[in-house]
Amino acid sequence: MPMLGVNIDHVATIRQARRAIEPDPVWAATLAELGGADGITLHLREDRRHIQDRDLRIMKETVQVKLNLEMAAEDAMTKIALEVLPGQVTLVPEKREELTTEGGLDVVKNYDRVARCVEQLLNANIEVSLFIDADEKQIRAADKLQVHAVELHTGRYADAKTPDEQLKELNAIASAGEVALDHGLLLHMGHGLTYRNVVPIAEINGVSELNIGHSIISRAVMVGMERAVREMKQLIAG
Numbered sequence: 001m002p003m004l005g006v007n008i009d010h011v012a013t014i015r016q017a018r019r020a021i022e023p024d025p026v027w028a029a030t031l032a033e034l035g036g037a038d039g040i041t042l043h044l045r046e047d048r049r050h051i052q053d054r055d056l057r058i059m060k061e062t063v064q065v066k067l068n069l070e071m072a073a074e075d076a077m078t079k080i081a082l083e084v085l086p087g088q089v090t091l092v093p094e095k096r097e098e099l100t101t102e103g104g105l106d107v108v109k110n111y112d113r114v115a116r117c118v119e120q121l122l123n124a125n126i127e128v129s130l131f132i133d134a135d136e137k138q139i140r141a142a143d144k145l146q147v148h149a150v151e152l153h154t155g156r157y158a159d160a161k162t163p164d165e166q167l168k169e170l171n172a173i174a175s176a177g178e179v180a181l182d183h184g185l186l187l188h189m190g191h192g193l194t195y196r197n198v199v200p201i202a203e204i205n206g207v208s209e210l211n212i213g214h215s216i217i218s219r220a221v222m223v224g225m226e227r228a229v230r231e232m233k234q235l236i237a238g
């Protein structure tokens, strides 16, 4: 069974909408752990739109399962990772204008920049995963960098409009997964996974980690709504 990494970025997104102190992603990480999360994933973006440096530093102290820091392969981020020393870093592409991470990291095109970052992380004993598209060229480049894992981008599978298209994407991910396993890489997957579409991905041979955020946070809001309203009503009623 793959490990579940719960991405808590969206909790910070709600907090930042008000520049308030709640909801605190640090609390969310603890509750996710109580619910059985095998890892906590957070993306410290260059624009700090959701997760803040303080969140990362506190979670390094409080999270008892694997702490997986998603970040761009940039010098400033590498410096932070080397200070905080999360258990794992997942390198992702980052564009300022994107709503979320839109495609995999192009390791082939950015090989030297990624290599500089990977080397420093590996020297600090941080496990390194590269978030890439299900593409053999990218997997071979990841293997050359001697990283521990690749996280295959499941966004196209998640966005597929028809069952045929979804099956095609699933097969492409499964075949790329075999190539990664053949190279001795650990196989992670993530992006766009939901309660409806996760099972076929979780069943792919050799997948060891799934990183899921949006769908879990969306459900948390919904399953918590009724209780939250009831508690406010009780207070008002005195």
Ligand code: PXP
Pocket (backbone or CB within 6 Å): 007, 009, 043, 070, 090, 092, 100, 101, 131, 151, 189, 190, 191, 192, 193, 211, 212, 213, 214, 215
């Ligand atoms: N994996 C990576 C590398 C990501 O960048 C993201 C989104 O931050 C996720 C997994 C989680 O995606 P989602 O929020 O769609 O579940």
